[in-house]
Amino acid sequence: MDRLRAVVTGASSGIGAATVRGLVAAGWEVVAVARREDRLAALAEETGAEPFVADVTDDASVAALASHLAATGGVHALVNNAGGAKGLASVEDSDLADWSWMFEVNVLGLKRVTSALLPLLRRGATERGVADLVNVTSIAGHTAYAGGGGYNAAKFAAHAVTEVLRLELNGEPIRVVEVAPGMVRTDEFALVRFGGDRERADAVYEGVPEPLVAEDIAGVIVDAIAKPRHVDLDLVIVKPVAQAAPYRLAKGPLVVKDGPGA
Incomplete structure (x- = not known):
């Protein structure tokens, strides 16, 4: 068998780019998939990953990706990472176009890529003894919060699709x-959510001690697919210590409280 090959969507920045770096460092051959050719080219030059420009919201684009992968070898792991949030308005006031975008990217994009690549994952499983389908969702898909209506709905759906896949592939x-x-400080997530408003994006993390970074999540993904083939990390929720819930964040230094026996 040639080197193990993984496909990572949403690879041009943030968690996706960090996952590409982590997998390459772990010895994987990686196909990095995203819409932005310039960013993919830079990542490919840095890591040696193979860039492939594709839009997970476009049928023809994903079909072209699947055809390319089928012609060039198996796929042993797929990381469905492409996604994002737009807006933090109430259900009543939020923009329906933002909801549509979030559902298209976070849910239909995941479904589209999974459907196209599952036959290749089966081939990869035959070669390796196991294949991995990793869906990067969010704690927003498990706990609702005010202002998160559209993103909550999309990520709850992505979580449901993941659970159904586990049943169907049993x-x-x-x-x-x-x-x-949970809270991950990346270069673009909050910036996209707030329409490019850098001040508002930066304020999300202000005062929060040590939010997660993209490499923290990438490390979890790389570890999950490196486990012995009989070990499946069904669900891994990863939050910074300062975050108890999407709506509950500690600000300032973390300190031990005085109490009995202190």
């Missing part, structure tokens, strides 16, 4: 892994 040597990050 009996096959394919591990279905969900990694649900």
